[in-house]
Amino acid sequence: MVFGFGDKGIVKRDAHFPGRPVIDSYGNGGFRFADMSHRGSLLLLPSGVYGWEQTEEEPLTVASFERVFAETGIEFLIIGTGRQLRLIEPDVRSALKARGIASDPMGTGAALRTYNIMLAEERPVAAALIAV
16 A cells, blocks of 8 residues: 545555566565565556555455456466465466466566566566565
């Protein structure tokens, strides 16, 4: 969450960075991109970068990917599952497939490297990266 000032004082809103930056580094519970750092997990979508309330300890459910499902223009979702590879539950994989999105789970380090390459190739990719 990000805090900002509104006409009624401090307003809490979702963290969001418009654009599709390359992820420069990861570790210590977060990521660095666009000369900034973010603590916590990230969703890298066509509409921008969003903070994601997902940890390694929590199961990946269909609800975990609601923001992904709301996007258009994603053909491939790379899922960084943390320090180690975790398989994606069949219902999550089915929900992604029903929306025309192929998915590939892998450790977060491998996922962000793969995302950066696919982004450089201008492919219709998104990523869900759990912080390590």
